[in-house]
Every structure is written in structure tokens, then in C-alpha cells.
Amino acid sequence: MQEKPKLGRILIVEDDRKTADALVLGLERGGYQTILARSGEEAFFLVHSKQPDLVVLDLTLPQRGGLEILAQIRAHSNTLRVLILTSHNSVDDRVTGLNAGADDYLGKPFSFPELVARVSSLLRRSTGVSERSSPLKLADLTLDAQTRTVSRSGSVIDVTTREFDLLLYLLNHRNDAVSREMLAKDVWKEVSRFTPIDNVIDVQMTRLRRKIDDPFPVKLLHTIRGVGFILREPEQ
Amino acid sequence: MKFTRPANIRTRLAIWFVVILASILIVYIAAVIIFQYVLLERQIYHDEIQDVETVEGLLYFDPQGVIHLQENYHSHPQSRLLEDRLMEIRDLSGTVLYRSETLHGQILGGASSPDEGANSYNERSTRLSDGTRVLLISHLHPIQDKLVLIRLGYSMAPLQDRMVRFFLLLLVATPIGLILAGFAGYRIAKRALLPLDIMAARAESITASNLNDRIVVEHPHDELGHMAKVLNHLLERLEQAFVQLQRFTADAAHELRTPLSSLRATGEVTLQESRTESGYRESIGSMLEETTRLNQTIDGLLLLARAEATRSDGVKTSFSLFELVDEILVLVDVLLEERHITVVQDRDDGVPALLFADRSLVRIALLNVLHNAVKFSPDHSTIRIGFSRRESDGRAYQRVCVHDSGPGVAAGEVTQVFERFFTSNSPTTSKYSGSGLGLSIAKLIVDRSGGQIFFDMSVEHGAKCCIDLPLL
Numbered sequence: 242m243q244e245k246p247k248l249g250r251i252l253i254v255e256d257d258r259k260t261a262d263a264l265v266l267g268l269e270r271g272g273y274q275t276i277l278a279r280s281g282e283e284a285f286f287l288v289h290s291k292q293p294d295l296v297v298l299d300l301t302l303p304q305r306g307g308l309e310i311l312a313q314i315r316a317h318s319n320t321l322r323v324l325i326l327t328s329h330n331s332v333d334d335r336v337t338g339l340n341a342g343a344d345d346y347l348g349k350p351f352s353f354p355e356l357v358a359r360v361s362s363l364l365r366r367s368t369g370v371s372e373r374s375s376p377l378k379l380a381d382l383t384l385d386a387q388t389r390t391v392s393r394s395g396s397v398i399d400v401t402t403r404e405f406d407l408l409l410y411l412l413n414h415r416n417d418a419v420s421r422e423m424l425a426k427d428v429w430k431e432v433s434r435f436t437p438i439d440n441v442i443d444v445q446m447t448r449l450r451r452k453i454d455d456p457f458p459v460k461l462l463h464t465i466r467g468v469g470f471i472l473r474e475p476e477q
Numbered sequence: 478m479k480f481t482r483p484a485n486i487r488t489r490l491a492i493w494f495v496v497i498l499a500s501i502l503i504v505y506i507a508a509v510i511i512f513q514y515v516l517l518e519r520q521i522y523h524d525e526i527q528d529v530e531t532v533e534g535l536l537y538f539d540p541q542g543v544i545h546l547q548e549n550y551h552s553h554p555q556s557r558l559l560e561d562r563l564m565e566i567r568d569l570s571g572t573v574l575y576r577s578e579t580l581h582g583q584i585l586g587g588a589s590s591p592d593e594g595a596n597s598y599n600e601r602s603t604r605l606s607d608g609t610r611v612l613l614i615s616h617l618h619p620i621q622d623k624l625v626l627i628r629l630g631y632s633m634a635p636l637q638d639r640m641v642r643f644f645l646l647l648l649v650a651t652p653i654g655l656i657l658a659g660f661a662g663y664r665i666a667k668r669a670l671l672p673l674d675i676m677a678a679r680a681e682s683i684t685a686s687n688l689n690d691r692i693v694v695e696h697p698h699d700e701l702g703h704m705a706k707v708l709n710h711l712l713e714r715l716e717q718a719f720v721q722l723q724r725f726t727a728d729a730a731h732e733l734r735t736p737l738s739s740l741r742a743t744g745e746v747t748l749q750e751s752r753t754e755s756g757y758r759e760s761i762g763s764m765l766e767e768t769t770r771l772n773q774t775i776d777g778l779l780l781l782a783r784a785e786a787t788r789s790d791g792v793k794t795s796f797s798l799f800e801l802v803d804e805i806l807v808l809v810d811v812l813l814e815e816r817h818i819t820v821v822q823d824r825d826d827g828v829p830a831l832l833f834a835d836r837s838l839v840r841i842a843l844l845n846v847l848h849n850a851v852k853f854s855p856d857h858s859t860i861r862i863g864f865s866r867r868e869s870d871g872r873a874y875q876r877v878c879v880h881d882s883g884p885g886v887a888a889g890e891v892t893q894v895f896e897r898f899f900t901s902n903s904p905t906t907s908k909y910s911g912s913g914l915g916l917s918i919a920k921l922i923v924d925r926s927g928g929q930i931f932f933d934m935s936v937e938h939g940a941k942c943c944i945d946l947p948l949l
Binding site: 350432433448468 | 837
């Protein structure tokens with residue numbers, strides 16, 4: 242795979258070593274440059290010296306709490322994006338975090354594809370690059386959001402509303418894995434995390450695959466066991 | 478002046494007792510004195526009339542026309558001095574014919590009025606010139622054919638004196654009595670409240686480690702006994718809740734350990750020998766699936782905690798049950814289609830059922846129940862959703878029943894299915910086992926919404942889960 246250009250510089254503030262390592266590895270693989278801070282003091286210093294584009298911030302840190310760091314960041318800069326990543330995951334915690342000036346909030350345990358999706362969304366927002374415009378294309382698959390039509394190899398495919406929304410979402414995240422949590426939240430608009438719809442998603446995905454992949458020799462939609470799904474270009 | 482309220486009930490009770498007793502005594506003393514005074518005055522009046530009768534017989538005119546009172550009936554001459562009657566005899570023109578020595582020359586009752594004494598005995602109260610109060614009666618009587626006016630009275634001073642002395646006596650005696658009564662009242666109150674102190678001491682010693690301790694009930698039928706029983710019931714409920722919590726914590730630890738051990742075992746086994754790339758992918762994928770399961774269990778526990786903490790004053794809104802059911806059916810529609818399951822709804826009453834509850838929670842409860850039904854239904858079968866209304870304790874409830882054609886609920890498991898982490902031992906259902914929290918979450922939500930959830934065991938096949946929810 243060719244080396245991608247650096248998409249942005251991310252400061253990761255995380256005291257748990259394993260989580261930190263996974264974040265560094267995962268985000269660098271996703272094409273981002275990363276800087277790691279293991280304490281609040283270090284984070285505060287690095288925010289000023291390294292000028293990151295985005296901070297992934299844990300709330301429970303030694304020495305200084307994440308919210309304190311957030312307040313200090315906000316006192317100096319309103320453009321620096323901050324994504325809170327924490328196990329404090331109640332609605333109240335979210336509200337507190339967002340009110341304190343965070344741009345996004347993700348509860349632990351999180352799915353990595355979701356983190357990547359949010360990071361890329363935040364960085365797009367900060368650089369002003371717009372969403373990929375329609376019609377969306379992937380190989381010979383085309384989706385026109387204006388006319389709400391899907392076609393592959395020139396022949397129109399009849400899809401339901403839900404299937405269309407699902408495909409649109411997958412196309413917007415093409416070449417990136419999407420987790421069931423992301424789909425539940427963004428496509429099915431389920432707010433509660435304890436609604437048993439994982440098998441609804443799986444069945445819906447099977448049906449979508451039946452329509453857009455099964456009749457064609459080249460497969461685009463893949464399941465990554467334990468992670469979720471990915472719609473990607475066929476490998477050459 | 479600032480009145481500070483005494484801190485303990487004993488003192489307050491004693492003070493109240495004394496204040497009330499004092500008020501009653503004051504009223505009582507006043508009534509007794511007035512009643513006695515009136516009664517004695519009547520007695521004096523009565524005596525005076527008798528005395529007039531006596532005197533009438535003892536009066537005579539001597540040949541010179543001077544009136545005299547015959548006093549030779551005394552056995553001892555000095556006994557005369559004992560008589561304290563005050564008397565004047567007047568002729569009809571008002572001239573005083575006789576005046577008793579006890580008057581010491583004072584006029585008794587002023588000038589005669591025209592028809593004084595005409596009607597038997599006229600009674601009135603008057604004062605002598607020295608200020609003595611006199612109860613006076615006047616009577617006309619002929620003596621030796623000559624009509625005279627007899628005025629006879631007794632001084633009220635001795636009676637008034639006696640009354641004042643009686644009053645003073647009571648004035649001294651009453652406070653002493655009140656002090657004694659107050660002291661006794663305090664002792665009685667202290668004695669009566671003693672079991673409370675014992676109960677308080679006992680209750681204070683009860684902590685999480687000896688929740689099975691109970692307060693001793695000495696007299697089960699009196700008020701304090703009742704109180705002790707109520708406290709014991711409270712302790713019992715607390716103990717049950719505590720035991721449940723302990724069991725739940727143990728269960729939760731166990732439930733979290735199961736996916737953890739699976740994770741660990743998969744990792745260990747995978748690393749014991751080199752594998753192909755797809756072999757590693759397989760193992761890591763399996764481990765990630767376990768983390769999903771772990772995560773779902775934790776989310777379920779958090780949801781339970783949230784529903785548990787929901788008070789009756791939570792975020793309640795009114796919403797249509799029909800709409801909610803439709804919304805859920807749209808969500809699971811793809812599952813139904815895929816497995817060719819038909820859903821038949823029975824809404825024959827047609828009245829839109831408006832519920833009043835936390836919609837997001839009720840949605841989770843209904844979704845869990847319906848999802849269970851879909852999970853256990855065989856392909857090409859039918860799920861029936863029935864709606865009906867019912868009254869209970871004066872409140873209207875909407876019942877919604879979901880009836881599937883799956884293996885059903887075993888008779889012995891009808892209440893167990895709602896317990897946390899329950900998964901059936903029955904071989905027909907064990908292949909469907911999930912996190913074991915779905916139905917307990919549904920039950921908690923329905924309970925907290927003021928309704929109830931149960932399995933209707935009267936059906937011949939399949940499972941019929943019914944939920945009653947309070948109507949708006």
C-alpha cells in the first residue's frame with residue numbers, strides 16, 4: 242500500500258500504556274501523525290510546543306484532570322479540535338464534556354473504526370473540506386443522493402430506504418471499516434446502547450450484499466469479523 | 478421573648494400535660510366557687526325567711542305602744558349575743574319602730590319603698606354605712622292588728638371571707654398539685670418512651686454486616702410494637718435488597734469473567750503455535766466478538782442501574798403505544814422478512830392507547846420482549862400482538878401481549894426468566910441464549926413505570942408475554 246500524505250497532527254493524551262500504544266498505531270496507520278502525552282503536565286506542554294490539529298483527550302489522568310486541560314486549551318485556542326475519549330460515559334458526563342468545550346465525545350470501550358471516522362470528520366471540519374459530493378462512486382458502483390438511485394455496471398438496483406441510507410453511509414466511509422455501533426447510531430439512529438439490533442444490522446447487511454454484490458463477480462462489501470464491515474475498492 | 482422548644486418529647490409531653498391540667502383546674506375552681514357562692518346565698522335567703530317567721534311570733538307591742546322582741550327563750554342570757562341577725566321594724570309611714578343591737582345604730586336598707594314587702598318576701602342586696610354587704614328581705618306582717626314592715630338581713634361578710642379563704646387555699650394547693658402532676662407525667666412519658674430509646678440503640682447498631690438483626694418486639698399490639706414491626710419490615714426489605722445486590726454483584730463478576738476467560742483462552746491457544754494469517758485473523762476476530770459480548774453485558778448492567786435509579790418523577794411523556802409498537806416493528810422488519818415471520822396485530826377497540834411513561838425506556842422493554850419473540854419463533858410462523866384494556870385498583874391499564882410459536886417458557890421458570898443473568902437450562906431454548914439481561918431490564922423498566930410484566934401460562938403453545946402499562 243502506498244504511503245499516504247499526512248492528514249493531520251494528533252496529540253493523544255492517554256495514561257494507559259496499552260490503549261495509548263493502540264491509538265498511536267491505529268491512527269498512524271490511518272495516515273495521521275501522532276504525538277503521545279502520558280500526563281496532564283506533558284499534554285499541556287505539548288499542546289504549545291507541537292501545535293497539533295486535534296487532541297484525543299482522556300479525562301482521568303494523573304496530576305491534572307482532562308477537563309482542566311480542556312479548560313486551559315480553550316483559554317488559548319478555539320480552533321484546536323478536542324475529542325474526549327473516556328470511560329465516564331453517562332449522558333451527564335457527555336454534557337459536561339461538551340459544555341467544557343470538547344468538539345466530540347467518545348465513550349470507552351470504543352470501536353476503532355468509529356474513532357477514526359470521528360477524527361477524520363473533525364479534521365475535515367477544521368480544514369473546511371466539504372463532504373464528498375454526490376454522485377458517489379466506488380469501482381462500478383454509483384449512488385446518486387439527489388435522485389436516490391443506486392446502480393452497478395450501468396444497471397439500476399432497486400433498494401429500500403434503509404438500504405439506501407446504509408449504502409450512503411458505507412460509501413461516505415469507503416475504504417474505512419465501520420462498526421455495528423456506528424451503524425446503530427448513525428444509520429438506525431438508536432440512542433441507547435442496549436438495544437438488541439446487532440442481528441438486525443447483520444441481516445440488513447446480508448440483504449444489501451445480495452443486491453449489490455451477489456450478482457457481480459467483484460465483491461465490494463466485506464465483513465471484518467469482530468470489527469464490522471467495509472466497503473472498499475477491489476484490490477488490483 | 479423567644480420561646481425555645483424543648484428538645485425531647487418527654488419534656489414537651491409533660492409541659493403540655495401541665496398546661497392543659499392547669500387550664501382545666503382554673504375553669505373548674507371558678508365554677509366551683511361561683512356555684513358554692515350561689516348555693517350558700519340561697520341557703521341564707523331560706524334561713525332568713527324562717528327567721529322572719531320566728532321573729533313574727535316573738536314581736537309584741539307593750540301597752541305604751543312600743544314594740545319589743547321577746548328574748549326570754551334563751552337558756553343562757555348570753556346566748557343572745559350569738560345571734561347575728563340584723564333587723565329593723567318600721568311602721569307603714571317609714572318610722573323605725575325597732576332596730577336590733579347588731580346594727581349598731583346603722584340604717585338597714587335605706588328609706589322604705591311604697592309597696593315594700595307587699596308580696597310575701599322581697600329580697601335584695603344592700604350595704605350598711607360601714608360597707609358590710611347584707612342580703613335583706615322585707616315582709617309586711619300584722620302585729621296586734623297593726624301592720625308593720627319587717628326588714629331582716631344577714632351580713633354576707635362571713636360567707637365572702639370563707640370563699641376568699643377557700644380560693645386562697647386552692648391557689649396555693651393547685652401549683653403544688655400541678656408540679657406533682659408534671660413530674661409524674663414526665664416520669665410516665667419517660668417510661669412510655671423507653672422502648673423507643675432501646676429501639677433506637679438497636680437500630681443504630683445494625684449495619685450491613687448484621688442486617689439480619691431485628692428489633693425486639695415486646696408488645697406487638699401497642700403503638701411502639703407496631704413501630705418496631707414496621708422497622709423490622711423495613712430491615713427485612715433492606716436485607717433482601719442487600720442480599721440481591723450481593724448476589725447480583727457475584728453474578729455480574731461471573732458474567733464478566735466468562736467472556737474474559739474466553740478471551741484469554743483464545744489468545745493463549747492462538748499463541749502456542751504459529752498459524753497462518755487467516756488463522757490469526759480468525760482468533761483475533763473471535764476475541765473481538767467476545768469483547769463485544771463483554772461490552773453488551775456492561776451496557777446492560779448500566780441500563781439496569783439507570784432504570785433502577787429512575788424515580789417516579791423521571792422524564793415522563795405521553796405517547797401512543799400503537800405508534801411505539803409500529804416503530805419497533807419497522808426496526809425488526811428485516812428480521813421478520815428474512816425468516817418469513819408474520820406479525821398479526823389485534824387492535825379491534827381502535828382507541829389510541831396513550832401511555833404516560835419514559836418513552837425511551839418503555840421502547841427498550843418492548844423491543845426486548847418483541848426481539849425475544851422473534852428470536853424464539855420458528856421460520857414461517859406468526860407472532861400475535863394483542864391489545865386490551867383493564868382496570869386495577871381504580872387505575873386504567875393498557876395490556877399488550879406478544880404471543881409467539883416458539884418453545885415457550887417452562888412452567889418452573891415462569892418467574893426465573895425475569896431474573897438477572899437467567900438463561901434457560903431447557904435444551905430447546907439454550908441455543909438462543911443471550912446476555913440474560915433483556916427480560917430483567919424489561920421487567921425493571923415496566924415495574925418502574927408502574928406496570929407489570931408476566932408470562933401468560935394459559936396458552937397451549939409458544940410463549941405469551943404480557944405487559945400492563947398505566948394509561949394516561
